Amino acid sequence: MASDAMPTVAGLSIQSVSTEVSNYPNCYPAFNPIDKYRAHVAELVAEATGLEAAFVYPRIQWTNMLEKGDLILPVPALQIKGKKPQELAAEIASKFPKSDLIEPPVVVGAHLQFFYSHKPLTQYVIRSILENKDAYGSNANVGLRDQKDPSKGRKKVVVEFSSPNIAKPFHAGHLRSTIIGGFISNLYTVLGWDVLKANYLGDWGKQYGLLANGYEKYGSEEELLKDPINHLFEVYVKINQDVAAQEGPIKALKEQIKAKKEKNEDVEELEKELAPLVDVSYDEKARRYFKSMEDGDEKALALWKRFRDLSIEKYKQTYARLNIEFDVYSGESQVKEESLKASYKAMESAGVSESSEGAVIIDFTKHGAKKLGKAIVIRKDGTPLYLTRDIAAIVERDDKYHFDKMIYVVAAQQELHLAQLFKATELVGKKDLASRCEHVSFGMVRGMSTRKGTVKFLNDILKDVGEKMHEVMQKNPAKYEQIQDPVATADVLGITSVMVQDMSGKRINGYEFNLDNMTSFEGDTGPYLQYAHARVCSVTRKAEIKPEELGGADLSLLTESHAIDLIRLLAQWPDVVFNASKTLEPCTILTYLFRMTHTLSSGYDVLKVVGSEPELKMARMALYESARQVLHNGMRLLGLNPVQRM
Ligand code: ARG
Numbered sequence: 001m002a003s004d005a006m007p008t009v010a011g012l013s014i015q016s017v018s019t020e021v022s023n024y025p026n027c028y029p030a031f032n033p034i035d036k037y038r039a040h041v042a043e044l045v046a047e048a049t050g051l052e053a054a055f056v057y058p059r060i061q062w063t064n065m066l067e068k069g070d071l072i073l074p075v076p077a078l079q080i081k082g083k084k085p086q087e088l089a090a091e092i093a094s095k096f097p098k099s100d101l102i103e104p105p106v107v108v109g110a111h112l113q114f115f116y117s118h119k120p121l122t123q124y125v126i127r128s129i130l131e132n133k134d135a136y137g138s139n140a141n142v143g144l145r146d147q148k149d150p151s152k153g154r155k156k157v158v159v160e161f162s163s164p165n166i167a168k169p170f171h172a173g174h175l176r177s178t179i180i181g182g183f184i185s186n187l188y189t190v191l192g193w194d195v196l197k198a199n200y201l202g203d204w205g206k207q208y209g210l211l212a213n214g215y216e217k218y219g220s221e222e223e224l225l226k227d228p229i230n231h232l233f234e235v236y237v238k239i240n241q242d243v244a245a246q247e248g249p250i251k252a253l254k255e256q257i258k259a260k261k262e263k264n265e266d267v268e269e270l271e272k273e274l275a276p277l278v279d280v281s282y283d284e285k286a287r288r289y290f291k292s293m294e295d296g297d298e299k300a301l302a303l304w305k306r307f308r309d310l311s312i313e314k315y316k317q318t319y320a321r322l323n324i325e326f327d328v329y330s331g332e333s334q335v336k337e338e339s340l341k342a343s344y345k346a347m348e349s350a351g352v353s354e355s356s357e358g359a360v361i362i363d364f365t366k367h368g369a370k371k372l373g374k375a376i377v378i379r380k381d382g383t384p385l386y387l388t389r390d391i392a393a394i395v396e397r398d399d400k401y402h403f404d405k406m407i408y409v410v411a412a413q414q415e416l417h418l419a420q421l422f423k424a425t426e427l428v429g430k431k432d433l434a435s436r437c438e439h440v441s442f443g444m445v446r447g448m449s450t451r452k453g454t455v456k457f458l459n460d461i462l463k464d465v466g467e468k469m470h471e472v473m474q475k476n477p478a479k480y481e482q483i484q485d486p487v488a489t490a491d492v493l494g495i496t497s498v499m500v501q502d503m504s505g506k507r508i509n510g511y512e513f514n515l516d517n518m519t520s521f522e523g524d525t526g527p528y529l530q531y532a533h534a535r536v537c538s539v540t541r542k543a544e545i546k547p548e549e550l551g552g553a554d555l556s557l558l559t560e561s562h563a564i565d566l567i568r569l570l571a572q573w574p575d576v577v578f579n580a581s582k583t584l585e586p587c588t589i590l591t592y593l594f595r596m597t598h599t600l601s602s603g604y605d606v607l608k609v610v611g612s613e614p615e616l617k618m619a620r621m622a623l624y625e626s627a628r629q630v631l632h633n634g635m636r637l638l639g640l641n642p643v644q645r646m
Helices: 033-049 053-059 085-095 118-135 172-190 206-218 221-226 228-262 268-280 282-294 298-321 337-349 386-401 412-427 431-435 458-474 477-482 486-503 526-543 547-552 561-583 586-603 614-638
Strands: 071-074 106-108 111-114 156-160 194-201 328-331 353-356 359-363 374-378 405-409 437-440
Touching (some): 033 085, 053 071, 156 386, 172 561, 206 298, 337 374, 386 405, 386 431, 458 477, 486 614, 547 614, 561 586
Antiparallel strands (some): 353 359, 359 374
């Protein structure tokens, strides 16, 4: 068994590469105790049926109800002709060789259920957890380019997530992208991929010309340094109010002109009246300012860069509270002029783009993608759009990072945008690049607001939920008094509350942002999960046994059904992690953790530690320590900070 854990990556440990090569796909007995069983069952089924074990292996499924067995085989999947599946199942069971590792199979309809024999299972699983510790469930082999030749290196994934817009609110879409993207990055890390975390900021466009003008009028150097994110937002709101106030008269004049033109009347007077209004308008000034930025005016760029740098500094601090650190802060501003030009050329020469009323568009309906409609790629005034920059950036990133996969974690509202991006990439002849990219989408959060009003920034949300959590904790004075630093604990629990609420359902489902529900200790909430962890930590503390001693425990003493069920669940952890890499759903992990904690907590009365005989005490502690470890690993994978006491 591989025991030397690799150095930690982003605070997560990964198990080192194993040179043991198996005959079956994705089978790593050195990391995953269950793979040993799967291989064993496949070989026994092969013996009983005459089929190839390699054919049987991928057809063995895992179950998520322990009553249904640990592994299950739907007999029709074996594709044996000429017999009814039920009869066949019974026949295979009757011919099934005896095994030390598993009980004789149970036939239920057309299924064969396999249950692990308790004794060897207990040994494998607990030893594996105690040896691998933080790295149990991780597997650096999965990310290898070539399973047989580790020197070929690891696969690389770019995860683009969070991506807020400077001077604008950090809304629920950004919150979810941050949480889900952080999780996906961790997941690929523990599966041995090289992960590059990218934040693609909204940091370019006419609005930053407007912001600069606003700053001239309303800005304060002191406020900017103190709280750049809030200050820039305030400035932005104020200058937008000015724009709105100017807009009325301009709009009215424009309408009059239009009406007169339709009647073929003279509009010279009105146009004379309009011109100066437009000329001094903030909107026009913003346009000009932004033009100067695009033209490389150093002064204009220096101010913009300060706004950007100061905002990034603040973002970094907030992301750190969620255990997230980006490798790159890119953004719309960072897409190079040459890349844009190259993509215009590629679209044109592939016959993908066409001119339309002075602008350049892609009419996807003409290229076999009816649902994608049409999209402008170059405005009448020659400027690119959000989509255009993405079309250029995707190629830039491929050239720069040579990734095997790139994941965009963006709200479902941008489904069309990403579909257009991938299609456009395909249409310019980069089918392979498009196929390496994936949109990981998610639904909306409803009603995300602080108690004082609508929420604007991530920090406000975290602060608010921390305060709420503190109040909830104070309702239990006896417990509250035992906590060393209640405010800090409330802060961590608060963050856990938000994250667990977010990760509880399938990504695509939206949810109601509900402070009361998420901070409750009842139900499958963040505080409950932390409590489950803190409780098992306290058992460990009270037992006063050193972790090193646990290796000598006599595990055959673990015979109660509570203990066995818990071990069977702990055995599933590496499979759960691997399965999550297919679903990319945080709830795959979370649902498992809650199941495991329920089993753990229902066992406390039966599996007592204090007062038990020393040998039994030691064996049970090995079990509790294993459960603690898996809970810890799961919480870390989700990006949570497990607390020791609360
Ligand atoms: N900044 C964008 C927004 O707030 C999200 C960026 C998504 N990523 C991308 N490559 N388009 O809507």
